[in-house]
Amino acid sequence: MLLTRLPALLATVSFALGFASNAIAVDAASKVPERLALVIGNSGYTVFQFLRNPLNDAADMCAALKKVGFAPECYTNVRDRAEFMQRVDEFARRLSPSSEALFYYAGHAIQVHGENFLIPTAASVRSPQEVQTQFVGMNDVFDRINRTQSRFQMVILDACREESLYRQAFNHVCQGWRATVISIRSSWCDECG
Numbered sequence: 073m074l075l076t077r078l079p080a081l082l083a084t085v086s087f088a089l090g091f092a093s094n095a096i097a098v099d100a101a102s103k104v105p106e107r108l109a110l111v112i113g114n115s116g117y118t119v120f121q122f123l124r125n126p127l128n129d130a131a132d133m134c135a136a137l138k139k140v141g142f143a144p145e146c147y148t149n150v151r152d153r154a155e156f157m158q159r160v161d162e163f164a165r166r167l168s169p170s171s172e173a174l175f176y177y178a179g180h181a182i183q184v185h186g187e188n189f190l191i192p193t194a195a196s197v198r199s200p201q202e203v204q205t206q207f208v209g210m211n212d213v214f215d216r217i218n219r220t221q222s223r224f225q226m227v228i229l230d231a232c233r234e235e236s237l238y239r240q241a242f243n244h245v246c247q248g249w250r251a252t253v254i255s256i257r258s259s260w261c262d263e264c265g
Contacts, residue, residue, distance in 0.1 A: 105223060107172045109137045109144035110163040112156070112190075114179030116149045119196045126178035129230055133176050142174060151194040156208045160216050167220035174226045175217060181231035187211065190231065 113130025115123045127148050134146040145163060150156045160175075167173050180191040184200050189207035197206045210229075217225055 105170050105172050106168070107137075107140075107142040107174070108163065108166055109134075109142045109174040109176065110159060111137070111144050111146045111176045112150055112159065112179070113146075113148045113177075114150060114191070114193050117180065117191070117193050119194075120180050120191060123179060123232070126230070129178040130176070133178075133228075137174065137176075142172075144174075149193045152192045153195065153206055153208055156190070156192050157212065157216075160208075160213055164216040164220055167217070167222045169221045169223060171220065171222040172224040173217055173220070173222045174228070175213065176228045176230070178230040181229060182207065188229075190229075 111130050111134050113126040113128075113133075115126045117123070130146060130148055134144045137144045145159070147159055150159060163173075163175070177190050179193075182189050182191060182203075184203050188210040189203055190210065190213070191207050195206040197203055210227075214227070217227075
């Protein structure tokens with residue numbers, strides 16, 4: 073599935089990086105920014121539906137990112153919230169204000185009461201109140217990456233959900249999406265008036 077979208081995603085990444093490089097003034101003494109990526113592909117869910125594509129999508133994304141100068145950390149079937157956040161925290165610790173950061177996730181995700189969550193493979197919830205302890209809030213991921221003040225940040229979510237499963241589990245309090253979402257943040261935007 074990603075193979076058909078990969079050229080478009082890479083074009084977007086290349087455009088965004090070119091835009092960020094032109095928009096952010098780098099003096100001659102500055103070194104070339106380190107390009108770091110965290111890629112997570114979850115397929116083997118224990119409670120939720122098995123997904124066929126995320127492992128291949130993550131592998132393809134890791135290979136493609138290497139070709140455009142990124143040093144990706146690639147993980148599959150991240151089991152629980154603790155392991156997921158450990159991967160995010162390790163990634164964030166490697167970032168610096170001169171880094172270019174990319175986070176890619178393929179797997180199940182859900183929106184509960186307006187907040188988006190990524191779903192680890194062994195997560196199991198019985199009520200919306202358990203979501204924050206079992207799933208990974210995108211606000212937490214954004215917060216960890218934003219704290220680094222890296223000069224460029226891109227988040228790509230290639231997530232899906234089975235509507236009937238989530239509606240049944242959460243009594244219609246969830247909204248979901250089946251799409252690729254790309255969010256870009258560049259430090260120069262924070263300096264604009």
